[in-house]
Amino acid sequence: MAGMDKLVALVNSFASAVLSVGREVGLNITLNKAKVAQGVKVENICTVALIGVVGVGSRGTVNIMLNKEGFDNIIRAMSGGMIIPQIGDDVSMSVIGELSNMIGGRALVQSALGTVDVTPPQLICGDNISNVVKEDNGMKSFTLPFQLEPTGGLYLVLSFKID
């Protein structure tokens, strides 16, 4: 595959993995297609799960970024309301880690990218987190915003370098 095709395949694989895994764990989640954008466009992020991806001819990071409402919504859905959502708390964070693991695994199984290897998700929490991507050196980034019902946002930020 040519470089750009690979990137599109990566974006599509992760987007469809977020939707299919999200729905399986009981989230009411949709992709806000009108707001898919190049670069990083996120707001009020409190938690990020980062998955490093290394493949033949492509390498980069997949960021699953959550705002507070999205975080709360996911913890409640995945624990059936049994866990009280708390940022930075081990139990809550391991739920987010599990979701990210599932998304990463699903994306790789679905994708036709050939040999791709991933790191375990790295969980980061804080206030007003954003990522800064250097667009030079062939790095490309995309933001896919997902809407959770009744409330909350999940952003999928992919930044990749295609060799």
Added chain:
Amino acid sequence: MAGMDKLVALVNSFASAVLSVGREVGLNITLNKAKVAQGVKVENICTVALIGVVGVGSRGTVNIMLNKEGFDNIIRAMSGGMIIPQIGDDVSMSVIGELSNMIGGRALVQSALGTVDVTPPQLICGDNISNVVKEDNGMKSFTLPFQLEPTGGLYLVLSFKID
């Protein structure tokens, strides 16, 4: 190499890369050996550069975490005082990205780990950032605190899973 030996080799490679690259770019940097700890022990982090590492039998993330004083100190040293340090600003962040690139590259050249592949550094900024590492599933993490003179802190947090 056995699993634990690999992890020690990774920790040593990255620690010595931070010291050698740091000194080359004009930082007065030392490792605070008394405070090397298992788990994640960081404070007041405003910027993180994450490098995903995938190798035969090991995969994980190397986090270069900076507090505000450390961030300022590095920008000033690497730009010879020409760049005014500003968190989230493209120019400042690209200096941090460059430092991380150099540390990642140096660590891989120095290490005797065999085939190891890395992602480009992913830069994250925010307030009070910390990372949460699940210690289950064979994930291990270490924090190596470095002291910058006259002031500032750089923390090297490695979290790895050894197959």
